[in-house]
Amino acid sequence: MIAFLLLLLCGLQGTVLALRGYCTASQCYAIFLGATNFKGAQNKCQDFNGNLLLFLDVEEQGHLLTDLRGSFWYGSPEANVQNCTSFSVWEGENVTTHTIPCGNQLDGYFCQYPNADPCGAIPGGADAQVMYTAPMGFVMNTSRHFPVGTLALAQKTPRYPDAKYLCFESSWLKAPWNCEVLDGGCEQSCNSTSGTCACPHGVYLHANLISCSDDPCDRCAHKCHRPTRACDCHAGYELDPDGKSCVDVDECEEMDVCVDESEECVNIPGHFKCTCRDGFDLEEGKCVDVRICAKCEHMKCVKSNGVYACECGEGFKVSPQDPTKCVMYCDQQDCLANCISNPDLEERDMHQCFCPDGYINDIRNKTAYCTDINECEIQAQCEHNCENLFGSFVCSCNEGYELFDEYMCVHPDEPDWTPSEPAKPDLRPATLPSYVKAGSILGIIVFVLLCLVLLYFLIRNLAKRCGSLELASLKGPDMDIFYLQQVTTETYKRLSFDKQSRCDSQRL
Template identity: 55%
Template sequence: MIAVFMCALSLCGLLESVHSQRGRCVGNQCFALVLDSNDFQVARESCQNANGYLPSSLTLENQRYITSGISGDFWVAPLNPPSCTAFSVRTGRSANFQIMPCDQKLSGYICQYYIKEPCSAVSTEKDAEVRYTAPMGIELNHTFPQGTIAVAGKTGAIHPDMKFLCFAQSWLQAPWKCEVLKGGCEHACDAISGCACPPGQHLHANRITCTESPQEGGNHTVTCQAGYEPARDGRGCVDVDECALQDQCTEEGEECVNTRGKFECVCKDGFVEEEGVCVDVRICEKCEHMLCDKYNGVYACGCHKGFRVSARDPTRCEMHCDHAECRAYCVTNPDVGKQDMHQCFCPEGYIQDLHNNTPYCTDINECEIESQCEHTCTNLFGAFECSCNEGYTLFDGYMCVHPDEDIDDGWEATEPHPTPAGSRPATVPSYIKTGSVLGISVFVLLCLVLLYFLVRNMSKRCGSLDLSSIKGSDMDIFYLQQVTTETYKRLSFDKESKSDSQRF
């Protein structure tokens, strides 16, 4: 029996010597993430001294359990000896294996253990709760390796009912031998009398914890630990929902989650925890080029080479050229197997051109176009900017206003000289405007020439017009004159007489 306890003592001491933040046991093996910054050789030896070894692979489920919410590089078994391999974890990115210099000190290592003679679950009363504490902080999943502590008791009660230690497929009930974890006692352990309490306190009925007042007849007032309150029937303790009482988590991106006896502040969906702070990563799901990284503590989208983040939409990318001439961005035409000019694009402020059958984007010099700026125009790559002479201030991006001038909208000139305007997009190339002016001028000239010949031809025709040609030989000319009634009768009579004579 002494040998059994000595083995348990050495086992627990070995497990306590390994500082692990998280882990997981499943089946007959456990995985532990050990936070111990060392090179590869030291990490491998430390894992072997704990009767484990560096794993060569990890399932996705194991990766999620032991690396969720953490960033760093951790040693694993070499994939291509003699080179050394690390499991790289970055928040917001997929974890992967990569080659690392063997003498580099990483964040820690991942150690894998085989479980020998594990224990099954502790059998307790229905109203009792069992809390398992595994070595190295490993998460337990129906598999309990040796060295696991099980504490059984009423939910929320200060004092447990029983405590157990897993060893050789069986649970040892406290108090056990004092040489192993103080026999499971809360304060001190005596090899003869078992658990002992400090002066003024008495040993509880569970024989492992101490209380200030002795229990009489088994009747006593229910006392609950922090985070619990007495049940209505007075027979136990119930959990207090701290999240329902008040806003416990007030930092940006946090939300409150109630747990047994306490609460936790966790990050909301779309946020990840980094250095104790919830950081918003929702924008990363919308990035056009699927690139996202943290800048000055805030996640932002990135773009591929030749592009930049759009000023109008931080999730979109736009073409960018920082030279006077850049290669055009072309979409390959699978039908012809080469680049088609109709499928090539240039940034704003550039015009497409061909150099040796290669599409290029050439910067447009907007300053060659008239009326861009009132005073001085400076060409930029893909844009231009205006500035003013001394004594004037730039207004509306291109106007230069003297401080003594009045502006209808109440603007006051306060900016010092010179004041460059922000980058303005290109309008039209200079050669386009020159061609338009030339075409209009030729058209007007042709119109004037046609008008001249038309007027000249009409003048000649009017000069040779002879009215006598339309005058007949027997054409009478009549004149209008005023007549009286007597005159009209006389003229009528004369006309009738003349007609009778002509008949004869």
């Protein structure tokens, strides 16, 4: 590709310069002046991979035909190759098309070239202007796409350019580039060994790295102290050991500039900026921690006083142990339980339900409720006074005593007692129920009675079948030893039959 670019640029230097040109993303159009016939115009366009213009739309006409006068070749020859197409234009007026002998001499011709791998525009500085010159020789002041080989010159002052660029494979190469291509873009000469521009003895290489100057201050990248001819740098930069270049100072490494733990330092040329760390968002000029929002169990997150916190759905509250989790919550005597829907269980007046700590599940009319447990009625939860709360309880002491370890009361005058700050009442989750429901007690009693009745009938049946119950242990040395043995159903029937026969023999 470099060889092709070298050939293109060197060849075009000897061509007739174009009057003007314009490039789109896919094609470049150029007007060339010089008396020539149709065949000569066609050959000159084809010398550099182009053709005579076939068609020009309204947009291209506006860029190319303004203030243009004369007759120009374009298009392809007619079938008889005797007559060719041309057009005449007079100072931007309507174009008139003609068919004339191909051997006639006209004022010029229109060429079009494919624009492969074009470059975009170079952002100019605050005061710098950029001039683009296509390899065909025309200046492109209105184009937005530039062909391979285009030279761009960024310049603030007429004496020295700020930089020079060459379009190559959709990218701009900043001078100095390869010395084989237009001497690397150098003003004087290019050193192929070092790949830099060179200047004669006693002359300094300008700060733009392509021009030569006899003023030592012109070599300074930023600024110069005229009395001493010494280079200096703008704020945020420091002078390079070469005495002319300026190197950016990384404030993030040399200084502790971002003091907030939610921020991190990012170095930029000549300065720095503090940005929010991962997990923090910039809101109202401050970095706010939003990491907790991704962990909220109920996917609800709200901002209060500049801080994000999780929220829970109805019937739940944020867990005091984990601010990202939700626990069931009830602030009254009875609340609806949190149940897993199961029609089969609900039909039998049974539910798979859950209640907050300090509440017990209670089913009323096939509806599950959570009823508060009165911990103060269960047992002595507190040494002095107990106050029941929804889902918990709190202890307090009589006058003259202080609460210790949440439920004990200690008098300050007791030996080895060290006064302490008054303890705040602490809500603890209930561990024991305050009552057992009457229905549960009734169910237990009925179950025990059924077991006793079954046991009675079993003993009575055995007594009728065997006559009487004899204890082998009371018969002296003739003690029967019984072993537990796993038996099958058939073995059980056989043993039962043998046992019955034995009882019948004993009756005899």
